[in-house]
Amino acid sequence: MSDRGIPPAVILVEPQLAENIGTAARAMLNCGLTDLRLVNPRDPFPSERASAASVGALEIMPPVKIFDSTEAAVADLNMVYATTARERKMVKPILTPRALGETAVEAGRAGRKVGILFGRERTGLEKDDIALADAVVTVPLNPEFTSLNLAQAVLLLGYEWYQAGDSTPPRVLETHGAEPATKEQLYGFFAHFEKALDDCGFLRNEEARPNMIRNLRNLWGRAELTEQEIRTLHGVVKELTTLREKKRQ
Amino acid sequence: MSDRGIPPAVILVEPQLAENIGTAARAMLNCGLTDLRLVNPRDPFPSERASAASVGALEIMPPVKIFDSTEAAVADLNMVYATTARERKMVKPILTPRALGETAVEAGRAGRKVGILFGRERTGLEKDDIALADAVVTVPLNPEFTSLNLAQAVLLLGYEWYQAGDSTPPRVLETHGAEPATKEQLYGFFAHFEKALDDCGFLRNEEARPNMIRNLRNLWGRAELTEQEIRTLHGVVKELTTLREKKRQ
Structure with a gap:
């Protein structure tokens, strides 16, 4: 991960179901993210259900930290972004996941700590949580059917962070050791x-x-x-x- | 969708669980993809379980087409891409999802039909199916923990196609009608x-x-x-x- 700098923290604010903590952790680890924080989870944590849903990710990651307020959960971070699907009437910069990925890699390489807030499964982040963030991130998707679950939202943001620091060529011919003809x-x-x-x-x-x-x-x-x-x-x-x-x- | 041209078809080869057909359909519709094709699904289709898992997507999309071979499922397409996680010993171009998204938008705008193949949940695509494709697509992710379910793989590919045709600015200040100060x-x-x-x-x-x-x-x-x-x-x-x-x- 070193070429991406410090990976962003993922902060789940009041997640309702233990399973969703697990699937979010699994999505995170796919993208090399391991700093998971919970604000007032409704189901008890840690739990069997969360661990099973994480398919091993929660065992590999450092211990999840639990907080009783969003302020406390992000206190040590330098930049905080709020993911929202719906329009909130706030004067706030809106970033695409790709722009956040690039910003977060740049920040992480400069030794700054970034966090991404995700709200409750049904209702998303409260306005007061959004007001604590530097900017909002919204995923451009089909406006007539936007239906991402929590883990999928975490995956897309993590994916863009991973890609922003990735050097895989867009297209390469894999020959498995075979020599291209002269x-x-x-x-x-x-x-x-x-x-x-x-x-x-x-x-x-x-x-x-x-x-x-x-x-x-x-x-x-x-x-x-x-x-x-x-x-x-x-x-x-x-x-x-x-x-x-x-x-x- | 018109500025993206013809959306790619998603072809699920021998999907095992009806639920995964539903969640894949949900992931697709998030990205504006509606051409879903199945090759020899193990569970019967259509089914209540698939519909429930699609959270309404299967009702909105045109009817899913079912085929008894991969050849038949892609017969009308011009370009076919095979998603793989594991290394297959084949001499084949490997694209990133981003490169495929751009290629597919370009092709769709030129009136060409693109398809993306996804294999079985546990084992992925067979080598014979991959040999039918123009290129392989692999998602760059944490090599130490790559654990995407079928719907997540569909989502990431669809997401990149959607982004390749999207004009959302990377960062915009949303003022909700409030005038920026002079x-x-x-x-x-x-x-x-x-x-x-x-x-x-x-x-x-x-x-x-x-x-x-x-x-x-x-x-x-x-x-x-x-x-x-x-x-x-x-x-x-x-x-x-x-x-x-x-x-x-």
Whole structure:
């Protein structure tokens, strides 16, 4: 986690069901978040139900801290964000989860402590809790059907924090150790393949021939072939032409 | 949805529990996805359990289509992506959910049909199913604890598709119709406030005064005050100085 700095704390304000504490913990740990704080949970905590729902996450994470007010739960933090689904009539900056993720990674790397508040399952955060926060975070989702459970909201915020510090390339060709073919190997296959097409008459239309060859070369090029696959394709062409030779006899 | 083009289809391959079909549908509709397809679901479908778990989503969405093979389920699609958590020894491009979201919005806008395959709850997609796909999608998450349920995986992929077509600004000050103060109003408050500080002696250190004033102006500036808040602050300063005057008498 070091390249993301201090991970944000997740503060569940008055969670109602023990299961939801567990599923929130599970969602957190997926994203490398381990600082879980509860403000006045309705069900007793810790509990079997919470632990079972966490699928092992609560055992791995440091002990959950319990507080009797939101103020106390965030007292040591430098920046606090309130998640809300519904409109609250407050003059407040609204961030996307992505913007919060980037802000939180920046803050964490600078040694600042960030917390994200989540309200009760049914009713969300109270206005007085929101007023304690620096900004509101709202997830842009289908306005005609916004129905996230607590763990899903925690997951989306944690996911964006994790992505903000992640260096996975958007797209990579996984070859599991196989070497990508060199251009010499690729062009060697082109020559074999095109010779076979010439021999069988597929390229007999002289006018269409150059374009057909270019199209086929582009097709093979898009496939990002490995050395092993080039060898396989040489074998395929060889066997196909051998079959043709045999039939001709 | 029109600015995102055709939404991707979600294909659940051999889902085991009816509940998971419902929660996946709920996750989808949150993201504006409505094309759900099932390949050989183990529990019968449709079912009460699936509907209840969807929290209304299955009633809103068009009918779910059921197929007896992955090939048949994706036959009309142009691009197919396979979600996997574990490493499969296949030479295949691997995309992040974000890259897939962007690719899918681009494709959907061009009128192309995209599908995302999700495997069984416990074991994921079979290698033969992955071989039917254009690329693999893997969610970058905590490698020491990756534990997403089916609906959460669907949610994260759908979320990224939704975000890729979303224009919500990363940060916006929501004023609910209140007008942001003009600079004239703000500077008028500076004058009132600083006069009060001069009168009470807070700024008596001539050397520190200019810097102190700049710091306080920066503080007020960061608050992005509205017209109404400027009026409130004038009232606050007025009352505070009145109290002081009264005390002095």
